Amino acid sequence: MHPRILRSPASTAALALLLALAPWGAAAAEDPPPSWRLPVSGARVLVPFEAPAHDYGPGHRGIDIGPVDDVVAAPADGVVAFAGTVVDRGVVSIDHGGGWVTSVEPVTPTVAPGDVVRAGDPIGRISEGGHAGPGSLHVGVRQDGEYVNPLALMGRVPRAVLLPCC
Numbered sequence: 001m002h003p004r005i006l007r008s009p010a011s012t013a014a015l016a017l018l019l020a021l022a023p024w025g026a027a028a029a030e031d032p033p034p035s036w037r038l039p040v041s042g043a044r045v046l047v048p049f050e051a052p053a054h055d056y057g058p059g060h061r062g063i064d065i066g067p068v069d070d071v072v073a074a075p076a077d078g079v080v081a082f083a084g085t086v087v088d089r090g091v092v093s094i095d096h097g098g099g100w101v102t103s104v105e106p107v108t109p110t111v112a113p114g115d116v117v118r119a120g121d122p123i124g125r126i127s128e129g130g131h132a133g134p135g136s137l138h139v140g141v142r143q144d145g146e147y148v149n150p151l152a153l154m155g156r157v158p159r160a161v162l163l164p165c166c
Contacts, residue, residue, distance in 0.1 A: 035076060035077075035119050036075050036076040036119070036150075036153040036154055037075055037076070037119060037120070037154065038065060038075065038139070038150075038154070039065075039072045039073050039074070039075050039104050039123070039137065039139060040065060040066075040068045040071075040072060040073065040137060041073075043065040043066055043067065043068060043137070044065065044066070045063050045064070045065055045151070046063075046064045046065060046066050046133070046136055047060055047063065047064035048060070048063060048151075049061070049062060049063050049147075049149040049150065049151065051147070051149070061140055061147040062103075062138050062139050062140030062141070062147065062150060063138070063139050063149070063150050063151065064131075064132045064133070064136050064137065064138050064139075065136060065137050065139060066132075066133070066135050066136035066137065067135050067136070068126040068135055068136060068137045069126070069135075070125055070126060071122050071124075071125060071126075072092075072104055072107050072122070072123055072124045072125065072126060072137060073119075073120050073121060073122055073123060074094055074117040074118065074119055074120065074121045074122075074123050075094070075102050075104075075119065075139070075150075076094070076096050076100075076102070076119045076153075077096065077117065077118050077119055078094040078095050078096040078097065078100075078102070078116075078117060079094065079095050079114065079115070079116055079117070080092065080093070080094055080095075080111045080112060080113050080114060080115040080116075080117060080123070081093045081094060081095040081101065081113060082103075082113060083109035083111050083112055083113055083115075083123075083124075084109065086105070087129075087130075088129040088130065089105050089106035089127065089128070089129030089130040090105065090106055090107045090108050090109055090124065090127050090129070091103055091104070091105040091106075091107070091109075092104050092105075092107055092109050092111060092123045092124050094117060094123070099142075099143050099144040099145075100141070100142070100143055101141070101142045102139065102140070102141050102150075103139075103140045103141075103142075104123070104124070104137055104138065104139050104140075105129070105130050105132065105137070105138050106126070106127040106128055106129040106130045106132060106137075106138075107123070107124030107125060107126060107127050107137070108124050108125045108126075108127045109123065109124045110122055110123060110124050110125065111123045111124065141153065
């Protein structure tokens, strides 16, 4: 391929898209947790997932959902890996097996590490702190340590729209 083509804005954008999707493509070999759902019923996405261009790049490694009135539930079956405070907010992380881990914040945990939870079981109450606005919850999902769009586990990823170039 001609070196000039590799440096064009279109090829750079295509490469960035492929790199952003690579962790999800690699994760597809391990099935996600069955019946994954949002930790709060009736909530909508307030801030979408934005994959970073590289490990230390800017992005939004999860989704913010709201409104959240009170109880936060487990999004899928698993074992509580962490329930406590990180800097200024409560966090609950659930290991779903197969390399899948969900973290939600800010919450006041009502579970402890080692607790077995089923999808829909209460894991905490909405709290304050972190970057999520009042009454909203940040939900992050990792597959083998790589952040993925939580909505992909529910078949709710928006359809890609190709825009004209140049």
